[in-house]
Amino acid sequence: MRRELVAPCGMNCNLCSWVQDPTKPGCKGCRPRNRGCTHLKGLCEKLALQEIDFCYKCESYPCERLLHVESRYNRAHNYSFIENLDYIKKRGMAAFLRREAKRYTCEECGKLLTIHNDRCPHCGARCDRKRRR
Numbered sequence: 001m002r003r004e005l006v007a008p009c010g011m012n013c014n015l016c017s018w019v020q021d022p023t024k025p026g027c028k029g030c031r032p033r034n035r036g037c038t039h040l041k042g043l044c045e046k047l048a049l050q051e052i053d054f055c056y057k058c059e060s061y062p063c064e065r066l067l068h069v070e071s072r073y074n075r076a077h078n079y080s081f082i083e084n085l086d087y088i089k090k091r092g093m094a095a096f097l098r099r100e101a102k103r104y105t106c107e108e109c110g111k112l113l114t115i116h117n118d119r120c121p122h123c124g125a126r127c128d129r130k131r132r133r
């Protein structure tokens with residue numbers, strides 16, 4: 001997994017279905033696209049001006065906007081941006097990426113799963129998002 005694919009908001013673009021999809025002109029991920037954060041940059045001045053590179057470094061962390069996208073991803077995908085950010089803050093990026101790889105590797109084919117789907121995008125094996133954490 002590539003560390004530059006972890007977005008300021010805590011989204012891990014390595015696990016995004018759009019970034020991984022080989023059949024579409026893929027997204028390169030929030031940081032490589034230089035969009036700061038797809039979810040928050042349009043709303044956050046500090047991210048837009050690149051004053052901070054992760055939301056956890058902000059004095060307002062976790063702000064209302066982050067909490068909003070957090071609850072949406074919690075519900076829809078059983079995925080937590082804030083848990084990711086807290087983990088990165090405490091244990092560092094390398095440890096975070098190891099944990100993500102452990103959680104999101106397909107048991108059937110060994111490739112990366114996505115947080116957006118209940119099937120492996122590479123081999124189609126079922127992998128219940130709700131039970132992944």
Ligand SMILES: [Zn+2]
Pocket residue numbers: 106107108109110111120121122123124125
């Ligand atoms: Zn697979």
